[in-house]
Amino acid sequence: MQKSPIHPFSATIMAWYVEHQRELPWRQTKDPYAIWLSEIILQQTRVAQGLPYYERLLAAFPTVRDLAEAPEALLLRLWQGLGYYSRARNLQKAAQMVMRDFAGDFPRTYDEIITLPGVGPYTAAAIASFAFNEAKAVVDGNVFRVLSRVFEVETDIVSSSARGVFTSLAQSLIPSEDPAGFNQSIMEFGALQCTPAPDCSVCPLRVSCAAFSASRVAELPVKSKKTKVKEIQMDYLVIEQKGQLLVRERTENGIWKGLWEFYLIEGSLEWLPFPRQTLKSPPVHQLSHRKINCEAWHVQVPDNFDLEIPAGYGWMSPTEFESKGKPVLLLNLITDNLDCPILQDISPAYL
Numbered sequence: 001m002q003k004s005p006i007h008p009f010s011a012t013i014m015a016w017y018v019e020h021q022r023e024l025p026w027r028q029t030k031d032p033y034a035i036w037l038s039e040i041i042l043q044q045t046r047v048a049q050g051l052p053y054y055e056r057l058l059a060a061f062p063t064v065r066d067l068a069e070a071p072e073a074l075l076l077r078l079w080q081g082l083g084y085y086s087r088a089r090n091l092q093k094a095a096q097m098v099m100r101d102f103a104g105d106f107p108r109t110y111d112e113i114i115t116l117p118g119v120g121p122y123t124a125a126a127i128a129s130f131a132f133n134e135a136k137a138v139v140d141g142n143v144f145r146v147l148s149r150v151f152e153v154e155t156d157i158v159s160s161s162a163r164g165v166f167t168s169l170a171q172s173l174i175p176s177e178d179p180a181g182f183n184q185s186i187m188e189f190g191a192l193q194c195t196p197a198p199d200c201s202v203c204p205l206r207v208s209c210a211a212f213s214a215s216r217v218a219e220l221p222v223k224s225k226k227t228k229v230k231e232i233q234m235d236y237l238v239i240e241q242k243g244q245l246l247v248r249e250r251t252e253n254g255i256w257k258g259l260w261e262f263y264l265i266e267g268s269l270e271w272l273p274f275p276r277q278t279l280k281s282p283p284v285h286q287l288s289h290r291k292i293n294c295e296a297w298h299v300q301v302p303d304n305f306d307l308e309i310p311a312g313y314g315w316m317s318p319t320e321f322e323s324k325g326k327p328v329l330l331l332n333l334i335t336d337n338l339d340c341p342i343l344q345d346i347s348p349a350y351l
Contacts, residue, residue, distance in 0.1 A: 006175045009150060010182055012204050017185035020192060022047070026054065027184065032106040032113075032131035033064050039123045040091050044084050047191075053082055065104060068095035076258055076325030083287075083328050085255055090118025110136045121163065126183065135179040137170035139163060142190025148221035149194060152210035157221045232292045235265040236333065237272070238279065240342050241301035244315040249324075251312070255287075260324040262296070263313060272307075274299050279340065282332035296333055298340055318345035 006014075021027070024047065026038035037057060041050040057078055061067035067075070072092060079088040094116040098106055107113045109132070114124035125136035137143075144157045147169055155165045174182045193203055200206050200217060211217045239246035239262070246263050250256045276297035285292040301307055309315075316324075322345065326334075334343050 007173050008208070009205070010173050010175055010185075012208075013146075013185045013189045014178070014181055016193070016204050017181070017188055021184070021188055022192075024051070030131050032108070032127055034058060035130050036094075036106070036113075036119075036123070036127050037091070039126050040087050040118060041082065043087060043123075045082060050082070053079070064095045064098050064106060067092060068099045072258060073325065077323065080325045081328055081331060083255075085257075085259065085325075087118060089258075093117040094119065106131075108132050110134055121167070129179045129183045133178075133180055135171075135174050135176050137167060137174045137179075138183045138187060139167045139170055140187065140190075142187050142194075143170060144221050145196070146186055146190045146194045149211035149217055150205055150209045152214065152216070152220070154222055157223050159224075229286075229289055229291050232290055234292055234294050234329070236262040236294065236296040236330075237265060237276065238262050238296060238298045238340070238343070239272070239301060240299065241305070241307065241315070242303050243342070244317055245321055245342065245346075246309070246313050247316050247321055247324075248313045256327050258325065259327050260321065261326065261330055263310070272299065272301075274301060277340075279333070280336045282329060282336050285329045285332070292329060294329055294333065296337075298337075298342075318342055322346040 024038075026035055029035065038050070038054050041054050041057070045053075060074070060078055061070055070092065072089070075088050075092055076085060079085060082088075097116055098104065102112075107116070110124050110128040113119060113127050114121065119127075122138055122140050125138045128134035128136045129138065141157075144162070144166055147153055147166055148155075148157070151169065153165065153169065155162050157166075170186070193199075194205075198217065200209075200212050203209065203212070206212045209217075211220045237246075247260055248263075249258065249260050251258075276299050279296040279298055281293075281295050285294065334346055337343050
């Protein structure tokens with residue numbers, strides 16, 4: 001059978017990819033479970049940061065059944081430091097759905113894969129193409145950038161129409177004989193070559209790139225201003241008595257649900273009549289639409305004092321607290337204050 005002609009753009013970036021691709025473990029497998037795990041980890045996460053988590057999680061949960069049956073607390077502990085903990089929870093929900101609705105066999109088509117919790121069009125296309133060679137084009141931030149520059153697409157990438165516009169363009173460029181190769185190539189090209197501040201002098205597409213020809217590389221892709229970031233103040237007391245810490249598990253809905261923390265200051269501290277030692281403040285913690293400032297103090301409660309425990313809190317040894325999943329904010333707080341003896345025993349293992 002005669003092969004379909006390949007678009008010059010596609011041929012160029014695929015040839016570039018052969019020479020410049022990074023060697024990453026999820027590119028050496030066709031296992032949809034391993035590919036899916038890598039794609040979820042790499043959402044909002046750099047490759048260098050995500051790689052050790054991928055290896056750790058795959059070792060702990062080598063099959064979809066292992067992940068489906070794992071205690072959530074263990075999953076959150078292994079995820080600790082990656083942030084966006086809803087990804088981990090959806091990961092397990094999806095694994096449980098695979099076991100329940102697909103008899104333990106990972107779904108094999110885009111239309112089935114996209115029904116899994118936490119899986120959107122990009123992730124479904126990535127898995128379908130990488131694991132099953134389905135000709136579904138991936139569209140992420142890197143792809144937006146490459147296509148908008150090369151073809152001078154003016155669509156605002158944060159608009160509701162952007163995904164449809166760029167997906168249609170990418171789909172017209174994907175070669176049916178090697179969709180996985182094309183998808184890997186265009187994403188890698190955006191990550192390594194067509195970056196936000198690229199070196200166009202070494203770009204193999206500079207002759208055909210519309211943005212380069214029009215001196216508009218810095219203007220594309222078009223992106224409207226981000227939502228205003230809200231500042232939040234979160235202050236903690238590291239309360240110690242008899243070598244134990246006063247801590248709680250967050251049960252309220254939110255991104256930190258199921259994670260553990262020190263006493264969060266709310267209202268008056270008249271119930272705690274002891275001097276406080278100021279701890280070093282961790283760096284500002286930046287979320288997508290939140291900027292969290294934090295201060296913290298260490299309080300040593302005398303052993304013979306009968307402290308009335310606020311609702312939801314309890315005493316826990318440093319060793320046990322070390323094994324619990326905690327927000328990145330608290331990991332930074334602990335790491336910055338290892339000169340405080342009790343914090344030395346809960347130095348975070350997963351950063």
